[in-house]
Amino acid sequence: MNLCLKKSIRLFGLGDLLKLSVLSLLIVSCTSKENLGNKVVLDVNGDRWTAQDFSKELVFRLRDQNAVDVKNPEHLKHVKNEITQEFILQSLSAQWTRKNGLLVKAENLNAEIEKVRKSYPDELSFKGALAEQGLTFKAWKRRMEQTMVQKLVMEALTKEATPPTRTEIEAYYKDNKQKFSRKESVQLRHILLPLKRDAELIESELKKGSSITKLASILNAKGEGEALKPEVFWIEKGQSPIFASAFKMAIGRRSPVIKSEFGYHIFELVGKKYARSEPLSKVKPEIEADLLEQKQQELYTKWLDEQIRKARIFKNDELIDSLRIETKEY
Secondary structure, three states: OOOOEEEEEEEOOOOOOOOOEEEEEEEOOOOOOOOHHHOEEEEEOOEEEEHHHHHHHHHHHOOOOOHHHHHOHHHHHHHHHHHHHHHHHHHHHHHHHHHOOOOOOHHHHHHHHHHHHHOOOOHHHHHHHHHHOOOOHHHHHHHHHHHHHHHHHHHHHHOOOOOOOHHHHHHHHHHOHHHHEEOOEEEEEEEEEOOHHHHHHHHHHHHOOOOHHHHHHHHHHHOOOOOOOOEEEEEEOOOOHHHHHHHHOOOOOEOOOEEEOOEEEEEEEEEEEOOEEOOHHHHHHHHHHHHHHHHHHHHHHHHHHHHHHHOOEEEOHHHHHHEEEEEEOO
16 A cells, blocks of 8 residues: 555543554555645635645544544544535635635734734743644634635625514514523522531521621631632523522522532522513514524525535545544554
8 A cells, every 4th residue: 555645643532542642644545656645635716725735634623532533434524524615615705705805904814813812821822722733823824814704705795684674573573482481590699619517607607697798708718729709690490400499499598508519509599580481572682683693694605505606616535535544552
């Protein structure tokens, strides 16, 4: 067998699988001496990807997956199809934006890059994150630009979407009554403690008239463990067995200490909402957003179908199918 390309990647197994193996991506099934790495596997109106380009993307997609998934023919086929579809979409999007004078401005791209950079504490952390993903800065920047190109397409198409009419809104509400039905829900002031002794201490002090917030402050002042901060949130009936008893409590009442896999819980009932159907006036903004999104998606689908119909697309199925993964443990 003539091996035409070979890329080394590191993949991690799960459970009893290989904990750490060196895996190789091989372009195989080549009996000739031809270098298949330079052979075109995808061509969209002149935008081309070679087998080597495709193999690099395949390595990137599989970098964090376990050995069993990497060797699974169906999974490998699925990943290859995703890569193919995304290349076609990216090529068509870039070509359409260029044709329509919708280019990603350098200052906008740099601004987006800077925004991401600032989300990291320093430049070293940022470069470390790229390294963990197996990306060079140049490759990451290219992916960022591709994302912005597709955003330009969506923004252009969005302008053609007309706002939903009153008739459309009312029909949507009528046809989706279940979507706007709300289960009984309660609002809780909740605190989670890792130690049983602290939970029992808080429970004892609560019975004397103290508050959850005050007691959390006292425990925080001790400086033991992580800081405790009571949470206030709404939860629907049936969402969690931990808070099931809250639906039988009166507002202002507190629970006993409840143990779960997460620790020890104490909560206080702050508010309650009974099961109901939301009126149209309240959910109208949500319906408008849903309908507008549907129209935008329809426009996008129509646009994509049109681009594909007009495009000259070549795909070397045989060579793409021949890309496979071989694993070797060292």
